[in-house]
């Protein structure tokens with residue numbers, strides 16, 4: 461996570477603490493100002509600087525197709541697989557908030573999709589409609605498997621890390637030849653690697669509910685989310701509550717009233733955690749947070 465997402469990550473962390481996790485909380489950062497690292501250190505178990513160890517030059521300029529595609533081929537997965545001091549790692553994007561404790565994932569028995577899986581990852585899909593969701597929230601048989609990288613559960617081993625590195629190196633070499641693909645390492649290539657190992661274990665999509673995906677797809681998914689309240693809200697894509705100036709930037713994007721009001725409700729969950737995060741940082745004597753940096757969630761004030 462870079463500079464622009466420091467306070468977004470703080471919000472995510474605040475929510476993880478609020479639901480009472482008993483696990484370590486490691487924040488992965490690169491190119492972050494000292495003051496912001498210090499701010500994150502106040503709430504995290506540890507802050508890991510990944511700029512040196514990231515298995516790809518993160519300073520590649522994003523100018524030009526070639527560089528852009530090289531940039532997209534970077535991945536944090538090998539780094540996660542090398543956190544071998546932990547038996548399981550639950551990766552969360554910084555643009556998520558938890559509304560329920562999901563610590564059970566660290567001990568859950570997860571069924572592999574085939575019996576010959578050497579390495580596995582557990583994750584969720586982005587459903588297109590309610591038919592693509594099975595009764596337990598995992599993809600229905602007919603679902604197009606759009607793996608979403610916002611929440612991933614892994615068991616770190618050096619062996620898996622090396623295998624993933626090798627796979628990425630091969631993909632990068634293929635990618636040097638036009639026409640370049642823009643399949644991103646952190647999501648599409650991750651699922652391709654683990655799929656080829658037979659090892660994607662699907663979790664229910666209430667564990668990584670794409671609010672923007674819901675907005676794009678419409679009412680059916682909103683109704684599903686009302687029946688199965690999301691445990692993790694993921695503000696991926698074009699719906700970022702922290703960028704919202706008015707009406708939570710939602711009303712002009714989504715026509716359906718029901719979807720709109722649910723999206724606003726979810727955005728307000730984010731805003732309340734954000735407010736809580738900023739207030740607790742401001743109260744910390746070590747922080748240099750200015751009062752005017754504490755945004756207010758006034759758009760959400762009717763609780």
Ligand SMILES: [Mn+2]
Nearest residue numbers: 553555610696
């Ligand atoms: Mn995300």
